Amino acid sequence: MRFSVKAPATSANLGPGFDTIGIALDIWNTVTIDTDVTASSITNTGTEAPLLHGRENLTLSAMRRLAHEFQRELPPASILADTQIPVSRGLGSSAAALTIGLVAANLLLDLGLDDDDLFERAWAIEGHGDNVGAAIYGGAVMAVSEVRGITKLCDTDDLGLTCVLFIPDMTGATHAARAALPATIPHKDGTANVAAVAALTVGLVRHDPTLIAAGMHDRLHEPYRAALFPHLIPLQEVARTAGAVGAVLSGAGPTVLALVHPDLVENVSTAMDRAARDVKAPGRVVQVNPVSNGYVVSD
Secondary structure, three states: OEEEEEEEEEEEOOOOOOOOEEEEEEEEEEEEEEOOOOOOEEEEEOOOHHHHOOOOOHHHHHHHHHHHHOOOOOOOOEEEEEOOOOOOOOOOHHHHHHHHHHHHHHHHOOOOOOHHHHHHHHHHHHOOOHHHHHHHHOOEEEOOOOOOOOEEEEOHHHOOOEEEEEEEOOOOOHHHHHHOOOOOOOHHHHHHHHHHHHHHHHHHHHOOHHHHHHHOOOOOOHHHHOOOOOOHHHHHHHHHHOOOOEEEEOOOOOOEEEEEOHHHHHHHHHHHHHHHHHOOOOEEEEEEOEOOOOOEEEO
16 A cells, blocks of 8 residues: 655634644644554655754654554555655644644544544644645645634635745744733733734635735744744835735744735735844745645555
8 A cells, every 4th residue: 555645735824813723734743654664764854854853753643643543553565755845844744744744544444433533633633733734735824722613714726815924944943832821811902812813714705805905914933933934024114015915923832923915925025034134034035826735645
């Protein structure tokens, strides 16, 4: 048995949708599984492979976890993991690896789980549903714990917006980004976030850039994480000035994501690149489209 599973990069939060809203992006990790072997092996390739040396293989961990849940044994297999999603940059590399592992084990063991079943398990492992939801279902999604499966806000093919990313050379750690958050926030900031996430959600459903722009402002986590990532606020400001609909910290950072009309991509890209150099933040500006589909299985 030989097959490949690929899953997209994802950006969580989109500003105020903390641990709730995510969007799938056109950067992919691909894992090829081959059971026509006598002994198991793992090989890492791709642009991010050097950063994975000595780390736990999250795809294999997810495969083992699902097998254990159903009291099954995984067959020997070679695992070839091509990692293109930037690691530890707030672009959902761990969610993609986790998704691929659950999908692969589901196929290998013929468990018959559907996407909602996989999502439930991925959420339990990841601890929040935004990244894994976007990786499984694609598009822009909203994860609500009281609702089975994902709430898909829109197929991003219809959104009419693309993304400009500033991906720093530096990496970030989710635990450090969460540790930077205060235990409480002022009531006025909570009120502002409620209004922002409502505007963002409705804007995504209606494909309304005015509402999306009004919604891509956060007071819950970004002001505190800006202390970890000094490039965040300057890049947000120049991106909006150059015409971006909105600019946010991608997930726990340090990547900055701007949603942009296609005809303004070059303006925003140039402005973000210049601002990054001005604040001495090494990295690269990348233009990438949102994608409406999640993981893909191929022979």
